Amino acid sequence: MMDALRPLMKPHRLILMALAVALVWWCAVSLNWAWLPDYWNNGLILQGLWTTIWMLVASWALGLFFAIWLGLAQAAGPWFVALPAKGFCSVIRGTPLLLQMWFLYYGLGSLFPYIPWIRHSWAWVYLREAWPYGLLALTFSFAGYEGEVMRGALKGVPHGQLEAARAFGMSRFTTFHRIWLPQAVRRVLPTLGGETVLQLKSTPLVATITVIDLFDVSRRVYQDTFITYEPLLLLAVVYMAITGLIVLFFRWLERQVPTKTA
Amino acid sequence: MLAYLTSLFEPGHALGLLAWSPPGWGQVFLTGLLRTMEISVGAYTMGLVIGVIGAFGKLYGGEVIRDLFSIYTTVVRAVPELVEILILFYAVPNVINQVLVSMGHDRITLPQLLVGITVLGVVVGAYMTEVLRGAILAVPHGQIEAARAYGMPPAMVARRVTMPQMLMNALPGMSNLWLNTNKDTALLAVIGFNELTLTTAQAAGSTKAYFFFFFAAGVLYMIISILSGRVFAFFERRSRKGQPQIRGGVI
Numbered sequence: 001m002m003d004a005l006r007p008l009m010k011p012h013r014l015i016l017m018a019l020a021v022a023l024v025w026w027c028a029v030s031l032n033w034a035w036l037p038d039y040w041n042n043g044l045i046l047q048g049l050w051t052t053i054w055m056l057v058a059s060w061a062l063g064l065f066f067a068i069w070l071g072l073a074q075a076a077g078p079w080f081v082a083l084p085a086k087g088f089c090s091v092i093r094g095t096p097l098l099l100q101m102w103f104l105y106y107g108l109g110s111l112f113p114y115i116p117w118i119r120h121s122w123a124w125v126y127l128r129e130a131w132p133y134g135l136l137a138l139t140f141s142f143a144g145y146e147g148e149v150m151r152g153a154l155k156g157v158p159h160g161q162l163e164a165a166r167a168f169g170m171s172r173f174t175t176f177h178r179i180w181l182p183q184a185v186r187r188v189l190p191t192l193g194g195e196t197v198l199q200l201k202s203t204p205l206v207a208t209i210t211v212i213d214l215f216d217v218s219r220r221v222y223q224d225t226f227i228t229y230e231p232l233l234l235l236a237v238v239y240m241a242i243t244g245l246i247v248l249f250f251r252w253l254e255r256q257v258p259t260k261t262a
Numbered sequence: 263m264l265a266y267l268t269s270l271f272e273p274g275h276a277l278g279l280l281a282w283s284p285p286g287w288g289q290v291f292l293t294g295l296l297r298t299m300e301i302s303v304g305a306y307t308m309g310l311v312i313g314v315i316g317a318f319g320k321l322y323g324g325e326v327i328r329d330l331f332s333i334y335t336t337v338v339r340a341v342p343e344l345v346e347i348l349i350l351f352y353a354v355p356n357v358i359n360q361v362l363v364s365m366g367h368d369r370i371t372l373p374q375l376l377v378g379i380t381v382l383g384v385v386v387g388a389y390m391t392e393v394l395r396g397a398i399l400a401v402p403h404g405q406i407e408a409a410r411a412y413g414m415p416p417a418m419v420a421r422r423v424t425m426p427q428m429l430m431n432a433l434p435g436m437s438n439l440w441l442n443t444n445k446d447t448a449l450l451a452v453i454g455f456n457e458l459t460l461t462t463a464q465a466a467g468s469t470k471a472y473f474f475f476f477f478a479a480g481v482l483y484m485i486i487s488i489l490s491g492r493v494f495a496f497f498e499r500r501s502r503k504g505q506p507q508i509r510g511g512v513i
């Protein structure tokens with residue numbers, strides 16, 4: 001414990017920390033936080049936090065699932081599978097997420113009401129809302145970026161491993177899920193934490209298509225009370241805290257995985 | 263052939279919505295693209311300046327400078343760009359005006375372009391600092407020691423030894439960062455900046471041709487990405503002259 005604290009015990013760091021504490025104190029005392037209890041009590045802040053987090057988790061999981069297929073298609077598929085997968089990754093990585101999101105929400109969303117069988121199907125209840133489009137855009141984005149990473153990771157697994165697996169008589173599927181994928185995931189793991197933080201930082205974009213996430217709540221506070229800085233500062237602190245948790249989680253996860261590679 | 267292509271852009275034809283003069287949106291659309299490029303280039307240049315100062319400061323500066331730059335890069339990279347852009351969008355003109363007023367000058371309205379460039383430049387600078395720092399660290403230490411042993415002053419070591427050698431390590435990261443900067447300009451649409459994405463949304467909204475305009479904007483962004491990928495790949499090959507080849511990725 002004391003060893004962990006030792007780097008902080010240098011004089012200039014103590015001064016910096018004192019300044020930081022003073023800054024926080026000044027922010028707490030002289031800025032206007034009167035709006036905070038209202039928005040906490042009406043549940044808007046918690047609702048926004050919840051939306052942000054489940055958007056992140058859902059798009060992360062779905063995106064990673066698609067990414068594995070995209071990577072596999074590019075690393076091992078025939079050209080008529082590899083080419084569309086590569087095209088998808090290039091388009092996702094080459095255009096702004098905001099544009100993709102607006103394309104899905106305003107473009108697709110404006111098309112659906114004119115198709116009668118969609119209007120009368122069970123999916124219409126969801127397609128009327130904004131969040132499916134936000135989730136879809138975030139998922140595509142994560143799949144596109146991570147698909148490219150997966151391609152490299154799958155290609156990086158030594159070919160001898162796969163040949164050995166086939167020689168043991170494993171089927172192609174068994175080879176994939178026992179030998180190929182686990183080793184590829186191990187290669188992806190160091191970058192996965194960073195990509196997850198990037199994904200977190202993409203989530204506020206869903207506020208631009210009227211999903212009530214954390215960022216949207218801060219904008220509502222501004223619209224209601226004309227208080228500019230306080231909601232944004234609090235928002236920045238909350239995002240920093242979530243980023244810190246993600247970093248810690250992935251550091252822990254990396255320690256769970258044996259690092260010795262063949 | 264050319265006549266056929268230009269006829270496509272006439273009102274009523276396939277690409278009539280993109281005709282140069284109203285009711286076509288061609289001119290507005292390309293102005294948006296120009297704005298996007300202006301902000302990207304400006305913010306990237308500013309990020310480059312901050313990055314060089316930050317990287318050298320973080321590696322060779324005193325303890326205080328090092329810690330301050332660490333705080334800057336950590337905080338900027340941990341908070342969503344959209345939130346930072348919004349905070350800086352309000353804060354930068356405010357701070358400048360308060361400084362001006364305290365010095366006895368009048369308040370000024372800053373040009374929108376300058377605010378956009380500054381806001382995005384501060385964000386890009388943090389990432390650039392890390393890219394350049396990593397690249398400098400990859401320069402063999404013996405090279406820098408040898409240069410010092412020859413009696414070169416620090417600025418000359420940086421100019422003649424560190425910079426040229428770190429360039430080949432830095433260019434892949436710089437290329438990525440340029441693409442990110444270019445895409446991040448779209449975020450300025452949220453604060454009402456008339457760049458390509460907002461122009462597209464306005465054009466799409468008033469013509470109801472959502473698919474058409476968003477697709478066209480996507481094509482423009484893709485062209486920029488592909489072209490700049492090629493340019494960076496060319497410079498990377500140049501800076502790698504005489505080094506063992508590695509496979510460079512082009513988007």
